[in-house]
Amino acid sequence: xxxxxxxxxxxxxxVKTGGLADVVxxxxxxxDKRYYDIRVVIPNYHCIPWEYREKxxxxxxxxxxxxxxxxxxxxxxxQIDGIYYYFIDNEQYFGGSVPYYDMFQDxxxxxxxxxxALSILPVVDFKPDIIHCHDWQxxxxxxxxxxxxxxxxxxxxxxxxxxxxNLQFQGIWNVPHIQGITSLPDECFQPGRLVDPYQNMGVxxxxxxxxxxxxGLVYSDYITTVxxxxxxxxxxxxxGEGLDGLLRMRHERLWGIVNGIDYDTYNPATDxxxxxxxxxxxxxxxxxxxxxxxxxxxxxxxxxYHFMIAIISRLTDQKGLDLVNYVMxxxxxxxxxxxxxxxGDERYENSFKYFQSIYGDRVSANIYYSxxxxxxxxxxxxxxLVPSRFEPCGLTQLMSLRYGTVPIVRETGxxxxxxxxxxxxxxxxxxxxxTNYNAHEMLNQINYxxxxxxxxxxxxxxxxERGMSVDWSWQNSANIYRDLYDRM
Numbered sequence: 049x050x051x052x053x054x055x056x057x058x059x060x061x062x063v064k065t066g067g068l069a070d071v072v073x074x075x076x077x078x079x080d081k082r083y084y085d086i087r088v089v090i091p092n093y094h095c096i097p098w099e100y101r102e103k104x105x106x107x108x109x110x111x112x113x114x115x116x117x118x119x120x121x122x123x124x125x126x127q128i129d130g131i132y133y134y135f136i137d138n139e140q141y142f143g144g145s146v147p148y149y150d151m152f153q154d155x156x157x158x159x160x161x162x163x164x165a166l167s168i169l170p171v172v173d174f175k176p177d178i179i180h181c182h183d184w185q186x187x188x189x190x191x192x193x194x195x196x197x198x199x200x201x202x203x204x205x206x207x208x209x210x211x212x213x214n215l216q217f218q219g220i221w222n223v224p225h226i227q228g229i230t231s232l233p234d235e236c237f238q239p240g241r242l243v244d245p246y247q248n249m250g251v252x253x254x255x256x257x258x259x260x261x262x263x264g265l266v267y268s269d270y271i272t273t274v275x276x277x278x279x280x281x282x283x284x285x286x287x288g289e290g291l292d293g294l295l296r297m298r299h300e301r302l303w304g305i306v307n308g309i310d311y312d313t314y315n316p317a318t319d320x321x322x323x324x325x326x327x328x329x330x331x332x333x334x335x336x337x338x339x340x341x342x343x344x345x346x347x348x349x350x351x352x353y354h355f356m357i358a359i360i361s362r363l364t365d366q367k368g369l370d371l372v373n374y375v376m377x378x379x380x381x382x383x384x385x386x387x388x389x390x391x392g393d394e395r396y397e398n399s400f401k402y403f404q405s406i407y408g409d410r411v412s413a414n415i416y417y418s419x420x421x422x423x424x425x426x427x428x429x430x431x432x433l434v435p436s437r438f439e440p441c442g443l444t445q446l447m448s449l450r451y452g453t454v455p456i457v458r459e460t461g462x463x464x465x466x467x468x469x470x471x472x473x474x475x476x477x478x479x480x481x482x483t484n485y486n487a488h489e490m491l492n493q494i495n496y497x498x499x500x501x502x503x504x505x506x507x508x509x510x511x512x513e514r515g516m517s518v519d520w521s522w523q524n525s526a527n528i529y530r531d532l533y534d535r536m
C-alpha cells in the first residue's frame with residue numbers, strides 16, 4: 049500500500065478561503081483505499097467549526113526546538129470518510145479567529161507548521177512514501193526534510209511533490225529573519241536555493257530576500273501546478289513572478305494537472321440549495337424556472353427574456369474586474385441582468401454598488417459570500433463571466449459547465465484548458481473565449497454570446513448540452529496524480 053501525506057494550510061470541510069481547500073479536502077477521497085493510505089495534516093485553527101473540534105482526539109503532544117525555543121506541538125486527529133486528518137495544535141500560532149494574519153507573522157507560523165508536520169510522523173507512527181506539499185505555507189517541508197531531518201533514519205527515502213496553486217503568493221522576507229525563524233542551516237541560503245541568485249546579485253546578505261516557495265521548488269522531487277496551460281505560462285517572465293528561470297530549469301519535473309470539482313456537491317439534479325432540480329434532459333424549462341426564482345429573490349424584474357450574466361469571484365485585480373468596470377455601461381443594456389457575488393478590494397466592491405445604484409433593475413451587487421446564493425446563481429444564470437488576468441485553474445467555470453451556465457472566459461491557465469471556444473460552423477465548443485487582456489475584446493464575446501442566445505437558441509442549448517456532458521470531476525485528475533505517485 050502506498051502511503052501519502054498531504055500538508056496544507058487549509059482543507060474542506062474544516063477551513064476554506066479558496067480553491068486550495070477544495071483540492072486538499074476532495075482529492076484524497078478519490079483514491080482507492082485498498083491501495084492508497086492518504087492522510088492530511090493542517091493547523092488546528094481556532095476557527096475550525098466546533099462540530100469538528102469537539103470530535104477531535106488528542107493523539108500526542110511534545111516539545112520541538114524551533115529558533116532556540118522549545119515550542120509546544122499538540123497533535124489532534126479525526127477520521128472522516130476513511131481519511132485520517134491530523135491537526136497541529138499550538139495556541140500561540142493558531143489560536144486566532146482567522147487562518148491567516150499578515151505575511152510577517154504567517155512566515156513564522158507556517159515555518160513552525162512545516163517543521164511540526166514532519167516531527168509528528170514518528171509520534172503518530174506514519175511514514176509516508178510521498179509528502180504532497182501545497183503552496184508556500186507548506187514549502188519548507190521539502191527543505192527541512194532534505195536538510196536537518198536527514199540525520200534521522202526514519203525520514204530516509206521519503207519523496208516530496210510541491211504543488212503551486214497560485215504562484216503570486218510565495219512567502220518572502222529578508223534572509224536574517226527567515227533564517228532566524230526557521231533555524232535552517234547556512235547552506236539553504238546559498239544563491240540558487242532559497243535565495244534568487246539574480247535578484248540578489250551584488251546585495252549584502254543581510255539585505256537579500258529569501259523565498260519559501262522557491263525553497264520548496266528547489267528541494268522537492270516533483271512539482272505540479274493546477275493546469276497544463278498554467279504550467280507553461282509560469283515558465284515565462286510575464287506569468288513567472290520571478291521564478292520562471294527556476295521553473296524552466298526544472299521543467300522535466302513539472303506537471304500540469306487540472307483541478308476537478310466534487311460532482312456530488314455540485315449536482316443540479318440533487319442540489320438542495322436550488323429552487324428546481326434538473327439535468328441535461330430538462331434544463332431548458334428548469335433553468336428558466338431557477339432564473340425566475342432568483343430574479344424574484346434579488347428584486348430584479350422577473351422576465352425570461354433577460355440575458356443574465358453572473359460573476360462569482362474574489363473582487364481583485366487578478367480576476368479581470370478592471371476590464372468589467374471599463375465597459376460596464378455597455379454590458380448593462382436593457383435586455384441584460386448582471387449579478388455579482390463576492391468580496392475583495394474596496395474599489396471593486398464600491399464600483400459594483402455604484403452600478404447597482406444607477407441600474408437598479410439590471411444589476412444586483414451581492415457584496416458578501418454565500419455558498420447557498422452561489423448555487424442558486426449557477427442554476428439560474430445564462431452565462432458566467434471569468435475574464436481573469438491570470439487563472440492557475442479556476443473552479444467557477446467548472447461549476448458553471450456542470451450547471452449548464454455558459455462560461456465567457458479569457459484564454460489563460462485553467463480557463464483555456466477547460467472551456468472550449470464555440471465554433472458555430474462546426475457546432476463545437478462549450479463556451480465563449482477571448483485571447484487578449486482587453487475590455488472590448490471581452491465585450492465582443494459577451495455580445496456574441498447574447499446574439500447566439502437570442503437569435504440561435506437551438507445552438508445555445510447545444511452549447512449547454514456539451515458543457516453539461518463533459519466530466520470535470522476529480523476522477524480524471526486523480527488518475528494523473530496516480531500516475532505521478534507511481535512514477536515517484
